[in-house]
Amino acid sequence: MPSSPANDPKIRILLVDDHQVVRIGLRSLIELQPDMTVVAEAAGGQEAVHAFARHHPDLTLMDLRMPGMSGIEATLAIRRAYPAARVLVLTTYDTDEDIYRALEAGAAGYLLKNTDGHTLLETIRAVHAGTYQLPAHISRRLAQRRAAPELSPRELEVLRLIVQGLSNKEIGAVLGLAENTVKNHVKMILDKLEVADRTQAATTAIRRGLVRLT
Template identity: 45%
Template sequence: MIRVLLVDDHPVVREGIRGMLSAENDLDIVGDAASGPEALARVAELSPHVVLMDLRMPGGDGVAATVRITAEHPGTHVLVLTTYDNDTDILRAVEAGATGYLLKDTPRAELAEAVRAAARGETVLTGRLAGKLVTGMRNRSAPAGPALSPREVQVLRLAAEGATNAAIGRALHISPTTVKTHLMRVYEKLGVGDRTAAVSRALRQGLLPGD
């Protein structure tokens, strides 16, 4: 079972999300919180696999809570679920360590699958939001980074869109094992340990140019 914590300052929203996800046999809603500080306490108490985190809450910022959760509880992944889709919010969330970013109008089936992907540590960004993240990263000055090969760029771009190793392999006509090898080389070049950090750093350093 994937243990999920809901964080939102609106009780109606929390109940709505609980109702959507409770129908999934492999998802267990273990608790909820109404602010960032409360979320920190609940994560320490409940050890969820995934935190569905709102960003803007009067009782405490979701980005600050994400930073603390990802630093202090490496087994817990934060998946942002919010109303806002501007470049700055998406960038702040990813830089804080969030595994992904979804909007509250995401359909139930897509939300459930995103939670499963987040529990596996995979990056969760729709194509539209990934584009906004790229824009936000480009608008910031960044030092030159290590060169990635054309194939590594292709693999990382697909990873940024949330594709699994198998899906990347099918798209590029290579094996999932080869995809994993490319990703490991990317991690080594960028000095990171996972997909989300690799995507964030590559975008910040201008290593994922647009089409």
Template identity: 45%
Template sequence: MGPLFRSPVSPQRRLKSAYESVPIVLMTAANSVTIVIVDDHPVVRDGLNAMLSAEPDLQVVGEAANGNDAVALVKTLRPSVVLMDLLLPDIGGAEVIKIVCGSFSDINFIVLTTLAGDEEIYRALEAGARGYLFKDMARKELIQAIRVVHRGQRYIPASVGSAIAENLPRMDLSSREIEVLQLVAAGLRNKEIAYRINVSEATVNAHVKHVLQKLNASDRTHAVTIALKRGIIRL
């Protein structure tokens, strides 16, 4: 994360919240972009807070260290933008986005992650995230992304877009194909899978064939390896 997180946290009036003792910052500036930071690492939250405090039009109004607290905090504060980590101790960032966007479509999420091509990223974008950046992005780009997303536009830089595009074939997997792939990973043969999901063995054979094609896998084992790596299935 480099120089983004070297600056000390600027002194501001704070109120200890019920959310894991993470501070809620009281801000009263008018016409500013209000921001909530969600990350389970205090050093990341503090670094982002310090960095954003240098921008007069950006105001951090709260922080959360896990998904459940993030949902409650964001619904209470109704910020303009949420900087959202994906890997949280309880519910994932994608689920937080889905829950919040289901009630408040005007809250804009930017995913901050160290991951590339992980299933959670796709879930976050499908759930309503409007921006996606790697945590080692330059400070200038993060500031720009916040302002762009605040205007209601999407912000996905070319480098990230390429990383997404490389793995988009997995987005074509149907729920049934994912179910079959999960059972393949569990060690079941096609005949056993057919019995388990109450379809013909020929149908299962077709599903497996489609999965191999969509994941560009050479065989069943290769398909399972790819799916586990991308987070499509879990053991």
């Protein structure tokens, strides 16, 4: 039976990561703290949503990229059902798009897995206390991303095909568009990404996380 938050003065934490060795390491670190305890673990996003509903943790430590439901999708689902939920992202990924989407989904903090243990623990305490925690370099990346013009869904489709190396004619054939229409989309993409050519657009798309190589 899940423990009750009212009966436990410690910060009750849900660990979400698809790598068991990471969860073991985090649990070992957290359980050494007199003011923290791990109440549940999950190896994926869907499992995290169910675990949150069962245990109602004070804070969820969330990985981003996992098989099936991602950490961003899980954060969004948890926050929709429980608006007061506190989610702290802990990930190896720091692309502009990952940061932006995680915080838009409702995460209250964002750390990389190379963060030292002391910083992680202090961030857990701060997020639990109700503050938003972002390292300075993450804050700068987020500000740049929020200032950048949004690409439309169609422009993102075209950009993905640019990254794959397709010509305007080939992109038009894939998407059912006239070549001139594709050219117009490409021009808008270059303008919005503030780059000079298709190669720079592809590089920027990958660096920012707009397109992921599989």
